[in-house]
Amino acid sequence: MSFEYVGGIDERPTASTDADLDGLHFAAVIGGRRLYFAAIPSQARFRITMARAWEQRTGPLGSVIRLDTDSPGLRVCAPMEVEWADKHAERIVAEAVSVWRSIARGREG
Template identity: 70%
Template sequence: MSFELAENADRRRRGSKDDPNGYRFAAVIGGRRLYYEAFPSQARFRITMARAWEQRTEALGSVIRLDTIAPGLRVCAPTEVEWANQHAEKIIAEAVSVWKFLSRGCEG
């Protein structure tokens, strides 16, 4: 796993392994810093990209169906579709890795 908790990413409530709603982590993929945030009661992560030079984040999309064998990336930023498609495998792999970590104690 190469993710890191996004402790200083913003001031929103953070979740925990026991309550992943609002849980955030960051990963650097393809030279860009991405933030993943758990979606309340859903098997997906919302993804935003850091825009450090503008001191803001921008929506990239979501990794969906994390509770299946076929998770997928849905991109909502039209100008980022080509970049996201080139890095989709890594973006999804990071989300799956964290999802497995979060859901380990939730089964059974």
């Protein structure tokens, strides 16, 4: 899996505080859709939004929770996207775990 840093700041934070995670965003294309993973300070989860090119905006998809455990999971908040998200849940969760581990490694050093 690969992800792309798309945060609103010029470079990745070097300090390892929860405040550094606020506003940190990553993107991935899964199932033909561009998803954005936004870190939530003090929580082991990512908020997931989805690009809606035809509307030129993003919309909520849900969250990947329990990233600090062996059983992370996808929670979908967009009723019209449940079927698509269920079909791609494994890849969405795997991408979130990959990003989470990358952040965790950065915070250890």
